[in-house]
Amino acid sequence: MTNENPASRFAAMLEVRARKLGEWRERRVAAGSEVFQPQAENVPVFILTAGLVKLYYPVANGEEWTKSYIADHGVFGPTSIEAPIMQFGARAIEDCCLGTMRLTWLAGQLGEDAALVGALGQFQAWLFERKRQREEDLLCRAAEERYLAFVEGETALTARLEQQEIAAYLRVTPVALSRIRRRLKQQGRLSAGASSP
Template sequence: MSVTTAREVLRGLAGSALPGWDAVAPLLRAKTLRKGEYLFHVGEARPSIFIVTRGLVKMVYETSEGGAWVKAFAGEGTCFASLVALAPGGVTSFSTQAVVESRVEQLDYGEVRRLASRHLEWQRAVSRAFEVYGLRKEKREMELLTLSAEERYQRFLDEHPDLAPLLSQRDIASYIRVTPVALSRIRSRLRRRRAS
């Protein structure tokens, strides 16, 4: 089985080799997560960039009433961070949990910033990572604000056919921002339409 590496992901973002990698490699911290295990919880100081090298994790916002909504999923080859936690004194605004057994590599953001201040290639990697994040976030906001729940579900299935079989219906419902009961109704409606 091929495992993606943080080096491959960051090099892909930069579009070229990254100078100083030999000094960075020992700073990477890898963690293997069992299904359901948390990488971090909301409110933790985690000024790091995380790269999923195997598996799938979900990022979850928790409500004051004890509920939770899935913000995003990150599969193999995806990097993510809690942007709030990257600021001096910042803490994570969401929790991250493994959907399946996963491996995640962590790199201190201060080290990445230091490298970006000295090397154009690292600047490109950081810039591209923020660009990808911004595009993903804008698309997600547009879907939540302009599409019906049924349209969001159909788009999720169309764009993420590889994820759907790995996820519980509760996680899918949470991601498209409906209750599990509402998702069940949507699925029934779609099945009836396909059958007729």
């Protein structure tokens, strides 16, 4: 587990405990289907064990803002018992295998297990840094720079996403992304393999 990111490590610890204690509930979600919708209540904690999930926020004009993607192994869902309504939604981009557990069960486990609390702390710090970087990218980087950073930092994810998904994540139109990719390729700043998801 030494090469895993803190999200995968925390998810793995939760999965082991939930399975051992009979809390784990298996769920499969087909590509394109909602895992849960924004404003859903009583959503369990999800652990993705295979597939690709998009977390997104709805906006007033009916569009979506991509929050993040979770690929192959990670944890998502509610973060507080006091805030039971989800502000964001989750959609399967690929067929997904998930496990669920109750948030109240997780809270009880955190009260009993210092190692789990430590893993949660590492996960939260990792998540905070990813959110900080995403905010900085959207506010301070040009679209070309955001795309290059995404391709370099998320190589495996780039290959799995369609152009419209990448464009939405970067907050540009698919046409603008196509132009950015063409321009970067002409400038020699983007390899042929990196330019085609």
